[in-house]
Amino acid sequence: MNHGPLIFLGVLATFVASWWGFVFAPQLQIGSQQTAQTDTGIYPTRRAGVALQGQEVYVANGCVHCHSQQVRQEGYTFDVVLASVGTNAAKVGDLLRQIAPAVNADEIVAKVLAKAPQPILTNVVQAVAEEVQKSLKNVGASAQFVFIPLGVDMARGWGPRRTVAADYLYDYPVQVGNSRLGPDLSHIGARMPDANWHLLHLYDPRTVVPGSIMPAYRYLFETRRIGKQPSPEALKLSGKFAPKDGYEVVPTAEALQLAAYLQSLRVDTALFEAPLAQFPSVPSGTNAPVATNAAAANTPNP
Amino acid sequence: MKDVKDNSPEAIEPTVQNGSVYLPMWMIGLLGLLIYWGFNYIDAHGGGYNELVYEPYRSTNQLASFLPTDESAAQIKLGAQVYKQFCEACHQPNGSGNAVQAPPLAGSEWVLAEGPNRLIRIPIAGLFGPIKAAGKEMNANMPPLAVAGAMSDEQLAAVLTYIRNAWGNTAPPVTVEHVQRVRADLKGRTDQYSVEEIEKLPLEVP
Amino acid sequence: MNGSTSSPVSTPAVSRELLVAQIDASCRVLLIPIFCALLWLLISSVFALITSVKLHSPAVLANCAWLTYGHTRPAANDAFVYGFASQAGIAIMLWLLCRLGRTTLVGIGPIAIASVFWNIGVKIGIIGILSGHTTGFDWLEFPRAGSAILFGSYAVLGVCALLTFRARREAALYPAQWYILAALFWFPWLYTTARLLLVVAPVRGVMQFAVNAWFVNGLFTLWLTSITLAVLFYFIPKLSGAPLFSRALAVLGFWSLAAVGGFGGFYRGLPLPAWMVSAGMAATVILLVPLLATVFNLWLTMGARLAPRPSLLGYFKTSLLFLALSGVFAIFAAFVPQLRLTLFGEGLEQFMLYGVVGLALFGAIHYLAPRLTGVENDRFVCLSGRMITIGILIYAGAFLVGGIFQQHKLVSSVPFAEVMNSTKMFLRLSTIGILLLMIGNAAILWRVAGLLREWCRTCCKCCCAEEMPVKLKPAEAAR
Numbered sequence: 011m012n013h014g015p016l017i018f019l020g021v022l023a024t025f026v027a028s029w030w031g032f033v034f035a036p037q038l039q040i041g042s043q044q045t046a047q048t049d050t051g052i053y054p055t056r057r058a059g060v061a062l063q064g065q066e067v068y069v070a071n072g073c074v075h076c077h078s079q080q081v082r083q084e085g086y087t088f089d090v091v092l093a094s095v096g097t098n099a100a101k102v103g104d105l106l107r108q109i110a111p112a113v114n115a116d117e118i119v120a121k122v123l124a125k126a127p128q129p130i131l132t133n134v135v136q137a138v139a140e141e142v143q144k145s146l147k148n149v150g151a152s153a154q155f156v157f158i159p160l161g162v163d164m165a166r167g168w169g170p171r172r173t174v175a176a177d178y179l180y181d182y183p184v185q186v187g188n189s190r191l192g193p194d195l196s197h198i199g200a201r202m203p204d205a206n207w208h209l210l211h212l213y214d215p216r217t218v219v220p221g222s223i224m225p226a227y228r229y230l231f232e233t234r235r236i237g238k239q240p241s242p243e244a245l246k247l248s249g250k251f252a253p254k255d256g257y258e259v260v261p262t263a264e265a266l267q268l269a270a271y272l273q274s275l276r277v278d279t280a281l282f283e284a285p286l287a288q289f290p291s292v293p294s295g296t297n298a299p300v301a302t303n304a305a306a307a308n309t310p311n312p
Numbered sequence: 313m314k315d316v317k318d319n320s321p322e323a324i325e326p327t328v329q330n331g332s333v334y335l336p337m338w339m340i341g342l343l344g345l346l347i348y349w350g351f352n353y354i355d356a357h358g359g360g361y362n363e364l365v366y367e368p369y370r371s372t373n374q375l376a377s378f379l380p381t382d383e384s385a386a387q388i389k390l391g392a393q394v395y396k397q398f399c400e401a402c403h404q405p406n407g408s409g410n411a412v413q414a415p416p417l418a419g420s421e422w423v424l425a426e427g428p429n430r431l432i433r434i435p436i437a438g439l440f441g442p443i444k445a446a447g448k449e450m451n452a453n454m455p456p457l458a459v460a461g462a463m464s465d466e467q468l469a470a471v472l473t474y475i476r477n478a479w480g481n482t483a484p485p486v487t488v489e490h491v492q493r494v495r496a497d498l499k500g501r502t503d504q505y506s507v508e509e510i511e512k513l514p515l516e517v518p
Numbered sequence: 519m520n521g522s523t524s525s526p527v528s529t530p531a532v533s534r535e536l537l538v539a540q541i542d543a544s545c546r547v548l549l550i551p552i553f554c555a556l557l558w559l560l561i562s563s564v565f566a567l568i569t570s571v572k573l574h575s576p577a578v579l580a581n582c583a584w585l586t587y588g589h590t591r592p593a594a595n596d597a598f599v600y601g602f603a604s605q606a607g608i609a610i611m612l613w614l615l616c617r618l619g620r621t622t623l624v625g626i627g628p629i630a631i632a633s634v635f636w637n638i639g640v641k642i643g644i645i646g647i648l649s650g651h652t653t654g655f656d657w658l659e660f661p662r663a664g665s666a667i668l669f670g671s672y673a674v675l676g677v678c679a680l681l682t683f684r685a686r687r688e689a690a691l692y693p694a695q696w697y698i699l700a701a702l703f704w705f706p707w708l709y710t711t712a713r714l715l716l717v718v719a720p721v722r723g724v725m726q727f728a729v730n731a732w733f734v735n736g737l738f739t740l741w742l743t744s745i746t747l748a749v750l751f752y753f754i755p756k757l758s759g760a761p762l763f764s765r766a767l768a769v770l771g772f773w774s775l776a777a778v779g780g781f782g783g784f785y786r787g788l789p790l791p792a793w794m795v796s797a798g799m800a801a802t803v804i805l806l807v808p809l810l811a812t813v814f815n816l817w818l819t820m821g822a823r824l825a826p827r828p829s830l831l832g833y834f835k836t837s838l839l840f841l842a843l844s845g846v847f848a849i850f851a852a853f854v855p856q857l858r859l860t861l862f863g864e865g866l867e868q869f870m871l872y873g874v875v876g877l878a879l880f881g882a883i884h885y886l887a888p889r890l891t892g893v894e895n896d897r898f899v900c901l902s903g904r905m906i907t908i909g910i911l912i913y914a915g916a917f918l919v920g921g922i923f924q925q926h927k928l929v930s931s932v933p934f935a936e937v938m939n940s941t942k943m944f945l946r947l948s949t950i951g952i953l954l955l956m957i958g959n960a961a962i963l964w965r966v967a968g969l970l971r972e973w974c975r976t977c978c979k980c981c982c983a984e985e986m987p988v989k990l991k992p993a994e995a996a997r
Contacts, residue, residue: 328765339767
């Protein structure tokens with residue numbers, strides 16, 4: 011330990027190990043990832059136009075220091091959905107009474123006969139779901155198991171499934187974030203699709219979320235005198251947030267870009283590495299049942 | 313103890329204790345233990361170093377098991393194989409049949425009937441007699457190719473499902489359960505069916 | 519030393535002192551980076567104050583685009599790490615190389631110029647962040663211009679350090695020198711790789727996040743920790759008047775840190791393949807071994823004495839204690855779901871920065887500045903130490919505790935607005951903590967400025983006759 015060159019070599023060797031393990035090897039794996047072909051087309055697609063400019067505004071304003079863009083997942087469960095009854099409805103009904111006593115078998119069979127698939131079991135493990143599916147197949151019915159990701163983030167409606175490398179493929183710079191002083195934004199475009207809500211929120215978050223600690227981004231807006239007529243883009247503010255009489259608040263281009271970017275954020279495409287409730291799905295055009303966790307996603311909670 | 317009030321510059325630089333090789337065994341043991349635990353942890357949670365495996369999934373096999381098992385596709389694939397093996401020679405690869413040997417299957421009302429009762433009995437028990445199918449009239453002469461032992465229930469269900477969905481046909485699949493019920497019904501029967509006799513049977517499987 | 523004798527050189531006492539005086543005289547140029555570092559420290563704490571106030575009173579300064587939270591937070595962080603910690607760290611490491619190698623500093627001129635350019639680079643970087651021209655990556659926000667200048671000056675400083683190391687007259691290497699050598703190598707490799715793969719020729723997708731996290735982990739665990747340990751290994755035995763307890767423990771601590779320190783930086787739940795995340799988490803646990811080895815070694819060197827009266831040793835003891843704590847907290851942050859994403863994560867970062875690196879550098883600067891300027895006064899030594907210690911305990915402590923409460927609520931079904939509402943008290947506490955930190959920062963800056971002023975007067979005595987003050991001899995300046 012008294013020779014500089016030896017220490018240097020040792021330090022070099024150990025450091026190269028970490029570089030190899032956490033930079034080089036991952037680059038070969040996720041760094042060379044390509045887009046995936048999914049049921050709904052190629053995923054991901056590049057953001058275009060206003061949303062792409064909005065991403066630059068997002069980065070320049072340092073939004074990543076409060077908002078993360080990583081949906082996390084702790085587990086998964088299965089539902090079983092009866093898709094068709096086949097030719098022997100009575101036998102199917104009997105089997106249902108046996109395996110799914112919690113549901114009204116006759117009602118289910120009737121609804122399925124009317125071409126509306128119904129869930130018969132919720133929150134079961136994969137083995138049970140497959141078992142049920144097989145026994146229903148043997149009586150001529152057809153059942154599918156529905157895969158449901160579970161997690162605290164899903165329960166909050168912050169995303170239907172976890173985020174994976176494919177979701178960030180075209181982002182630069184990737185804003186995964188290490189801080190949740192504000193809610194996660196990966197799926198905000200689906201949660202809050204209304205651009206007006208975003209503009210109000212950016213102007214002063216307290217207008218739409220009382221008690222929020224998010225700073226007000228008023229410098230993204232212009233308060234100007236109302237011309238002959240109020241501008242159609244002017245924000246509808248009231249109470250203490252409203253501007254002086256004769257003035258209106260209009261979003262600048264940056265605000266509109268940022269709102270467009272936020273509207274473009276969503277993670278609801280099913281992937282091989284991140285399965286999702288719609289995958290396998292019941293045929294579209296039918297009254298597809300709402301998966302248990304997705305119900306929470308419908309509540310308008312930011 | 314020296315502190316900052318000392319006016320004279322401190323010329324003695326820090327040194328290591330004379331003959332010091334103190335290295336408690338428990339620390340080495342702890343290092344070994346932690347390294348062992350570390351690699352175990354990565355094995356258990358690392359998904360086999362596969363880039364497609366994210367927490368909480370364990371392997372790509374597990375992910376593959378979540379995919380929809382396209383059952384009908386599997387059945388039709390099996391049915392095509394069975395057809396090639398047993399039926400193609402007479403009924404032809406395109407289901408058009410042969411004026412001498414076999415009636416057509418494509419567009420045949422026998423094949424497309426909603427209830428597959430009669431259809432299942434034909435390969436199990438055989439059929440003979442004048443038959444009319446898809447507008448063609450000929451003499452049926454079907455040997456019982458699907459007797460128990462020659463063809464399994466799965467294979468028969470598969471091939472019947474196949475012919476019911478090939479060459480422009482569309483009809484509900486034949487399930488293994490249907491086949492089992494028909495075989496039970498036919499137990500002990502050795503005679504072939506005549507067309508006359510089979511036309512008296514109901515379409516629904518008993 | 520090899521441990522063969524406790525007296526380093528066999529020359530008589532008088533020439534020993536002369537040599538030390540020469541060494542310190544040659545190191546006077548290091549006052550430039552040290553003073554500038556303290557200025558950046560104060561600037562960083564001003565930004566940190568603004569950031570902290572905005573957390574519980576978001577309406578403050580809301581209309582100023584440059585001072586929005588998303589700008590002041592990275593500005594505060596980067597000013598601390600690049601403006602203060604790295605700059606002062608390099609200066610102190612250069613001085614340590616001189617002292618431990620018993621040689622004068624090599625490349626005084628280039629060091630002076632490089633230091634000036636370093637500060638220009640940091641200034642460009644901070645202004646870039648505030649004006650929105652950020653790269654978007656944590657701890658790498660400096661735009662290209664600032665970062666290039668920074669790297670250029672580092673290259674000069676690094677070469678001078680290596681030349682100083684090679685010119686050493688002591689063949690044997692003391693553990694502090696291992697850490698200095700390693701740190702001087704780690705920083706450019708980390709920084710260059712990260713900037714290359716993130717800014718110059720960016721990698722695709724979430725790989726950017728992986729490289730960023732690898733860099734941040736290296737920055738804290740390898741670069742900043744090495745600076746701290748070099749300082750601790752030097753000052754704790756020296757100020758305790760006892761030799762370092764065990765060479766074997768030092769070797770174990772060094773190599774296990776080198777081997778495992780580069781890994782880590784990932785926490786549960788990230789959108790990265792499971793193997794990377796679990797490897798990072800496992801590494802965070804294995805880091806307990808170098809931590810234990812080092813803490814044991816230094817603690818036993820001190821003889822486990824708890825010095826009641828304040829002294830410089832207090833800085834290093836507290837830094838060591840906080841280092842141990844942060845190693846343990848890091849494990850919790852990696853394993854407990856979402857904990858790293860709450861205030862806990864940020865509190866842990868600040869705890870490491872101020873509590874570990876900051877205190878160690880403060881102690882070193884308090885020791886160094888009088889010896890480099892030749893002026894003796896110990897105003898504010900205790901004050902700055904106390905303010906930093908109490909300040910960081912309140913600031914980081916509020917965040918750490920608040921983060922635990924926030925995590926509890928995040929993993930339950932409490933609505934998000936309510937989650938943040940419940941942390942308001944901790945956010946307010948953190949502002950008080952930062953105010954104390956600012957007082958501490960100002961105190962050390964004031965002290966060093968005072969020393970510099972006295973020294974400048976001594977120098978200018980020859981130049982301007984009418985300005986000659988009465989008492990300027992170093993011995994007389996001591997009060």
